Amino acid sequence: MTLRVLVVDDDFRVAGLHRDIVADKAGFAVLDPVRSVADAVAAIRDQRPDLLLVDVYLPDGDGIELARTAGIDAFVLSAANDAATVRRALHAGALGYLVKPFEPRALTERLDRYARFRNLIGADRPLGQDELDRALAILHGVGDQSTASRSATEQLILETLGTTEASAAEIGELAGISRATAQRHLSALAARGVIDVRLRYGTTGRPEHRYAVSAPAR
Structure with a gap:
């Protein structure tokens, strides 16, 4: 899944x-930025982004009100x-708030968490409470000790893999990372015994490596 992002800022x-x-x-596609509420409304209507990155003060209106009425996810x-402004943004439904200026990694980290959040709740299906709690914890950067020792990419791969079996290419596509990146982290996880590697033989060519989360020891 590729997540489409619209930047709304008059600068x-x-x-x-x-x-x-x-x-x-990886996993994101950015639309041409717009500089006003009116242009943002038109872009939302015509291009259907998944996420807004919106400033508060815009030449023709209020970015927080835009976030409230847009009907899509937004970071302010x-x-x-x-x-008061931060509270107003959160009351309007903003998923997060970044104070400018900020380091690029601050936005990168929030995009990583947002992608993982959407991966867990993106499908139109009922959600269990545990699954919902997990998705919200990921979005807000809350983790327990068992996940803190793993890199964000490794945790994303494990969440993507879930209880299924998949190839490196399939995991990369679902997680929004390159096949090479997925392969590198899968190899590291396999070396530590976190996941199992299985071979699937086809009619021709080399066998395909398939990956699954290791069953807990009894």
């Missing part, structure tokens, strides 16, 4: 920086750091 330099951060992320990215 074209800042918008370009945020656009480039998104463009560098703003220089406004007063508690």
